[in-house]
Amino acid sequence: MTGIAQTDKWTGTWEMHYKPWPHIPAIEMELRIAKPVKNMLYPAKLILSYRGFRGEYELLLVKKNNNELGIGRNKYPLIEKPFDLGPWMMYLNGKLSYHTGIPSDSLVLQRLWINNFGVFMKGLYDDELYTNQKAFLRNFLYNEGITLSKRDDIAWTDPHISRIVDTDTIFYGVYDPIEVKKPAILLSMQDEERYDRDTVTVVHNGNLLANGLALEQATKLNELVLDSGENYIAFFAENYGDIPPNTANFLLTTQGEKGGMYSFNFANKSNVFSTVMVARLQYKPVKNIIQEDVEETRTAGRRDVRIGTMVVHDEKLTLELWDEQVEDGDIISLYVNGTEVISKVEVRKRVKRFTINLQPGRNRILFFAENLGLIAPNTAALRMKAGSVEKALHLSTDMQQNNVLEVTWNKKLP
Numbered sequence: 001m002t003g004i005a006q007t008d009k010w011t012g013t014w015e016m017h018y019k020p021w022p023h024i025p026a027i028e029m030e031l032r033i034a035k036p037v038k039n040m041l042y043p044a045k046l047i048l049s050y051r052g053f054r055g056e057y058e059l060l061l062v063k064k065n066n067n068e069l070g071i072g073r074n075k076y077p078l079i080e081k082p083f084d085l086g087p088w089m090m091y092l093n094g095k096l097s098y099h100t101g102i103p104s105d106s107l108v109l110q111r112l113w114i115n116n117f118g119v120f121m122k123g124l125y126d127d128e129l130y131t132n133q134k135a136f137l138r139n140f141l142y143n144e145g146i147t148l149s150k151r152d153d154i155a156w157t158d159p160h161i162s163r164i165v166d167t168d169t170i171f172y173g174v175y176d177p178i179e180v181k182k183p184a185i186l187l188s189m190q191d192e193e194r195y196d197r198d199t200v201t202v203v204h205n206g207n208l209l210a211n212g213l214a215l216e217q218a219t220k221l222n223e224l225v226l227d228s229g230e231n232y233i234a235f236f237a238e239n240y241g242d243i244p245p246n247t248a249n250f251l252l253t254t255q256g257e258k259g260g261m262y263s264f265n266f267a268n269k270s271n272v273f274s275t276v277m278v279a280r281l282q283y284k285p286v287k288n289i290i291q292e293d294v295e296e297t298r299t300a301g302r303r304d305v306r307i308g309t310m311v312v313h314d315e316k317l318t319l320e321l322w323d324e325q326v327e328d329g330d331i332i333s334l335y336v337n338g339t340e341v342i343s344k345v346e347v348r349k350r351v352k353r354f355t356i357n358l359q360p361g362r363n364r365i366l367f368f369a370e371n372l373g374l375i376a377p378n379t380a381a382l383r384m385k386a387g388s389v390e391k392a393l394h395l396s397t398d399m400q401q402n403n404v405l406e407v408t409w410n411k412k413l414p
Helices: 086-092 128-143
Strands: 012-018 027-033 041-050 053-065 068-071 076-081 094-099 106-111 147-152 178-180 184-191 199-204 207-214 229-237 248-253 261-265 276-283 302-312 316-322 331-336 339-346 352-357 361-369 378-386 389-397 401-409
Touching: 027 128, 041 128, 053 128, 053 199, 053 229, 053 276, 086 106, 086 128, 229 248, 248 276, 248 389, 261 276, 261 389, 302 378, 302 389, 331 352, 331 378, 339 352, 361 378, 361 389, 378 401, 389 401
Parallel strands: 178 276, 302 401
Antiparallel strands: 012 027, 012 147, 027 041, 041 053, 053 068, 053 076, 068 094, 094 106, 106 147, 184 248, 199 207, 199 229, 229 276, 248 261, 316 352, 316 378, 331 339, 331 361, 361 401, 378 389
């Protein structure tokens, strides 16, 4: 007897007919879900129709756990006739909860951003000819219960489906890929609006890393070991706390020759009122090559984390340091090649500029947290310039780790 292949329970076509009164046409909603990437990312197409209106939208669904899919912020309109809904599709932001039932399974929408904040968007009366249709659609998207029943298990296919996951000109929720040379990264997080009870969930390639984590209780996650090839790290906003939106900022620190720090921030304009955003990292192990910096280094008992490298052709390196978030009393010191050159400087909104002299060859610049300020960890924005070479990074230090920048000074040829 041959085995029967199991169908992914999310993949297929889901539908809903909304007809609250017998004398009006129904709103028809159809959701077509494709096969997943890394058992986690589900490209999808949403079709909405009512009377003469038809809208078709591409979007990204992200698996949070076995019973929930996060809904990507952007729903890219392929077709919207005879009018467009503008930003109203964001009313659907939240998650889809899976329910087993008879005669069919169902997906129930749980909106996030309107649970506590009733906000109506503009545009209703831009064209009076369609005011009634638009008002009915807006009310449906805004607060009517949405339950989609499964019609079939046929995966959605489309020639352009890959652009939803593989970053193109349209942002569906997956950031541009980051090439990683070493198998482990550091993942930390901070809250830009402290004490408003924001919570988050973090998933890596379908594996749960943190579930409903309150930001005021924890600011750092464990070191993350990557899989070979593609790595997708999804950040879910579980709520918007007391002050919308969710303001969690996730910092990924990669190591190696081209290591750096990358920010994924719910407070950024492109993510406002998002419920999920996805970082994409590509790790390709190099065989038969001994990697540098295998041994961990420490300074004053703390782990040294390399956040980047620079190659310059000028002896003098200018550092500009400031706090681009909330001034909370962070104090740092700066060491160059083991010698303290800046002692206990407070990081403030106003940019502070320092110039240091480099030695020929490799220079090791270490940033040392003297405290955690009012909001841990100790953070700062850093811009460096030597001649025509310029680089910007983010610092994130605490009582367990320092940040290290390696600068190589190659003298200009005559």
